[in-house]
Amino acid sequence: MAILDNDLFRDFFLGFVRLHILFHAGHEPVCGVDLMAEMDRHGYRIGAGTLYPLLHRLERAGLLRCEVRVVAGRQRKYYRSTPAGAAVLAEARIRLRELVGEVVEDQGPPIGGMAAQKEDGR
């Protein structure tokens, strides 16, 4: 977790956060506070100043739809995924499998370049 507090490493995983959000919004209506708690559970620290503008953009882009409700005396905006959001998630599945095949299962092929050359041979 500490590794995620470093600014540098955040960029590696911000896309992961988006996909987590899209996934949850595809299963149930989720609001900002729910998502912040869930991302925290995953070890991501997403502040309100990042999350809410992100939700607005995803909505404007047609990936999420918003519905206002009052829960426990508080106004909340619940987001659900749209077909376009599901399409992004489907695309993500393909790319996730590729990435897992390389990074997790260590099955990436050499990409050419210097693979044929000896690295230490002189």
Add this chain to the structure above:
Amino acid sequence: MAILDNDLFRDFFLGFVRLHILFHAGHEPVCGVDLMAEMDRHGYRIGAGTLYPLLHRLERAGLLRCEVRVVAGRQRKYYRSTPAGAAVLAEARIRLRELVGEVVEDQGPPIGGMAAQKEDGR
């Protein structure tokens, strides 16, 4: 692929590109043109104006190390991963498994919020 040409969707997958790069740099020395070709093979379109500043930042952050070589009469800068780069990749493995468990295997738990409430029940 077409989906990746849209500006909106790039942000979802830019972290994937970083991890692909880190992975390849952990297996063999890779240079800019190699990486652009490899990313293209994966369906990502990464321009030179994005890739090279990225490599510089990863090097300055200590995740990559650079070595200049002359190949086929052209100067190339070959990058290899460092222990710090391997650490980021190890962290990525953990988070990738979480994300795959949700997005690919569809096993994410409800995150609370409105899960207990009926959505259509009234």
Add this chain to the structure above:
DNA sequence: TATCCAATATCGCCATTCGATATTGGCGGG
């Protein structure tokens, strides 16, 4: 040494991230 060209570097503009701060909206007390 002059020129060519692939590989790398940089520039300017716009979008995004972030913590901090402001605003909204329902509710209970008076």
Add this chain to the structure above:
DNA sequence: CCCGCCAATATCGAATGGCGATATTGGATA
């Protein structure tokens, strides 16, 4: 009925990143 309270959401300003377009580098050939 209005007022202040507070959680939830919204926005601000500074810094950084992504991008296409353009500039620069450096080895090789003649």
